[in-house]
Amino acid sequence: MPTYLIKGASVVGAAPTDLLVRDGVVVETGRGLDAAGAVTVDADGLVALPGLVDLHTHLREPGREDAETVESGSRAAALGGYTAVFAMANTSPVADTAGVVEQVWRLGREAGLVDVQPIGAVTVGLAGEHLAELGAMASSAAGVRIFSDDGFCVADPRLMRRALEYVKAFDGIIAQHAEEPRLTEGAQMHEGEISTRLGLTGWPAVAEEAIIARDVLLTEHVGSRLHVCHVSTAGSVEVLRQAKARGIRVTAEVTPHHLLLTDERAVSYDPVFKVNPPLRTAADVTALRAALVEGVIDVVATDHAPHGVEDKECEWAYARPGMLGLETALSIVLDVLGPQWDLIAERMSRSPARIAGLAGHGVDPAPGVPANLTLVDPTARRTVEPAELASRSRNTPYAGMTLPGRVVATFLRGEPTVLDGKAVR
Ligand SMILES: NC(=O)N[C@@H](CC(=O)O)C(=O)O
Numbered sequence: 053m054p055t056y057l058i059k060g061a062s063v064v065g066a067a068p069t070d071l072l073v074r075d076g077v078v079v080e081t082g083r084g085l086d087a088a089g090a091v092t093v094d095a096d097g098l099v100a101l102p103g104l105v106d107l108h109t110h111l112r113e114p115g116r117e118d119a120e121t122v123e124s125g126s127r128a129a130a131l132g133g134y135t136a137v138f139a140m141a142n143t144s145p146v147a148d149t150a151g152v153v154e155q156v157w158r159l160g161r162e163a164g165l166v167d168v169q170p171i172g173a174v175t176v177g178l179a180g181e182h183l184a185e186l187g188a189m190a191s192s193a194a195g196v197r198i199f200s201d202d203g204f205c206v207a208d209p210r211l212m213r214r215a216l217e218y219v220k221a222f223d224g225i226i227a228q229h230a231e232e233p234r235l236t237e238g239a240q241m242h243e244g245e246i247s248t249r250l251g252l253t254g255w256p257a258v259a260e261e262a263i264i265a266r267d268v269l270l271t272e273h274v275g276s277r278l279h280v281c282h283v284s285t286a287g288s289v290e291v292l293r294q295a296k297a298r299g300i301r302v303t304a305e306v307t308p309h310h311l312l313l314t315d316e317r318a319v320s321y322d323p324v325f326k327v328n329p330p331l332r333t334a335a336d337v338t339a340l341r342a343a344l345v346e347g348v349i350d351v352v353a354t355d356h357a358p359h360g361v362e363d364k365e366c367e368w369a370y371a372r373p374g375m376l377g378l379e380t381a382l383s384i385v386l387d388v389l390g391p392q393w394d395l396i397a398e399r400m401s402r403s404p405a406r407i408a409g410l411a412g413h414g415v416d417p418a419p420g421v422p423a424n425l426t427l428v429d430p431t432a433r434r435t436v437e438p439a440e441l442a443s444r445s446r447n448t449p450y451a452g453m454t455l456p457g458r459v460v461a462t463f464l465r466g467e468p469t470v471l472d473g474k475a476v477r
């Protein structure tokens with residue numbers, strides 16, 4: 053493995069320095085470093101961040117390799133500055149056994165572009181009836197710690213309680229897709245003025261908030277850990293704020309799209325904007341941004357949800373919910389937060405790695421630290437071209453938008469996965 057000398061990078065916004073990367077580790081930092089035989093990477097004007105960590109990615113393998121594979125999703129992730137992604141369990145077959153999570157984990161290792169950490173299903177087949185083999189998935193080679201029925205809510209409170217109790221044995225977490233199913237039957241978009249105007253069935257904010265309220269109380273009752281997926285409403289933020297103030301062990305994520313887009317987008321009837329939970333109001337967006345800055349929301353997670361054209365280029369009502377996220381997340385967050393590098397590193401790398409207990413990730417580049425890092429050009433602007441994305445799918449809601457920031461290079465354990473803005477493999 054070659055030695056890399058990264059010249060003049062601003063580590064999380066600090067004064068420029070050189071970084072010497074050897075045998076997978078940052079071995080030395082400082083100005084004017086020299087190393088015979090090292091490959092030099094010019095990082096003048098670039099910001100070095102700890103490699104981004106996504107707690108919520110859909111890779112579609114096994115089952116829908118036409119929409120995404122572990123490899124294509126890994127490449128999209130590396131291009132987005134990620135060094136680790138957590139792969140949701142709603143594949144076909146569902147990742148509800150040690151066998152399936154080990155298969156996904158192994159495919160991730162073989163692709164070698166990011167660390168793919170499988171999330172295990174909470175219930176068999178995501179059917180919400182029987183607990184899956186959580187212990188077997190935890191003790192498998194994949195070492196699963198996060199469990200989720202994402203795509204579906206673990207709606208049965210008794211089952212949710214048992215899952216929360218079960219994962220305590222290995223300090224696991226239940227990641228909940230908070231959606232009371234009885235309140236969202238037939239729902240097509242956020243329930244509000246625009247859904248009324250368009251005549252589309254609404255997905256009310258309370259369907260999310262009621263489940264979060266129930267689950268934080270269950271989590272407190274059993275003394276376990278809860279993670280709330282894709283928080284989308286101002287009311288959810290208030291429930292989380294109270295729960296955290298009470299010392300309940302709950303963490304939460306927000307997606308880039310919920311930080312930027314509103315339900316106004318549905319007026320176009322373009323299914324690229326159909327997503328679960330739905331795009332909400334401008335007031336919700338404002339509350340989510342404030343909660344992210346404050347820390348009531350711990351992380352930005354992409355909910356990268358690739359879908360083939362037949363599932364997206366159709367009538368709104370028939371389209372599947374979900375949108376791409378990995379290759380644009382950092383640009384959206386930079387657009388929303390501005391160049392607050394320490395905050396960006398915290399919400400996109402350190403905090404997700406800490407929540408997941410993921411060793412070697414989420415640590416700022418410094419001597420002795422595994423070289424999982426990304427180099428970003430903060431001044432570059434780029435226009436999103438769906439055809440240029442590494443994902444096998446094209447359902448980005450940002451097509452044609454010009455966004456700030458560009459990932460120039462990503463290193464996974466000292467090896468570049470992206471150089472000059474291009475995937476190396
Ligand atoms: N977010 C979505 O709209 N869709 C996700 C499932 C999910 O995250 O609930 C998917 O798997 O496509």
Ligand SMILES: [Zn+2]
Nearest residue numbers: 202203229281
């Ligand atoms: Zn979900």
Ligand SMILES: [Zn+2]
Nearest residue numbers: 140202203355
């Ligand atoms: Zn999801």
